[in-house]
Amino acid sequence: MNRLFDEFFGRTLTRGEEFERMRSPNVDVSETKDNILVTVEIPGMTKDDIKVTVRDNILTLSGEKKQEKEEKDANYHRIERSYGSFCRSFELPTTVQFDKVKAGYKDGILKITLPKSEEVKLKEIPINIS
Template structure:
């Protein structure tokens, strides 16, 4: 008998695949393009920090800076946008469409210890980078410990 370690992620992936097959079977292969599924995508974001700033890096392939809006209000940073679907060629028979399209909105509660007037956003090669500068009082300070 062969024993293998149980991997819960494998079960989740299997369930996700089964759900996709069920949706495709019941509603047709293009079901995820209908209004039921449109706008349900959410871009991936990495959040990091160094001594001076917090950073949010959004993956937005196929989008331009004109497709994205960044708003900061009362401690809430909100990024909205829309990824438009490519025009379909009616002569092509699609077997599977996995790319996501539609509107998205992501909001993040921002620590009060940032300098909101200096928030910066930069869009380059499909990546939106938002820089949130830390206020001086929260930056790490080195304190010399004297040993007696």
């Protein structure tokens, strides 16, 4: 009954085509002594839906956030989340050890660790000024 009246007054929303594109996820890029860290906020996904590739010095993150069928058919009161596919690429400094890149997904956060090459680390030795 409530639903009927909600629809009558135009408050019930339905998901349409325009929601099928996912908003670009938030990305943080930071640097520690040994690594460059790329952190991506992509909640509600599984490991298998995420792809991380490094080609030449381009890091590409892509994936698809799927919505459960049951939810697609539901009546909506508020829609803020977005679904669909996303893709972001970053040019990496050439001082990264590309063969040692690691990635993990936990609590909706994809974290990529890019170890700096040894030469760069050596350059960071402090020099005492006399």
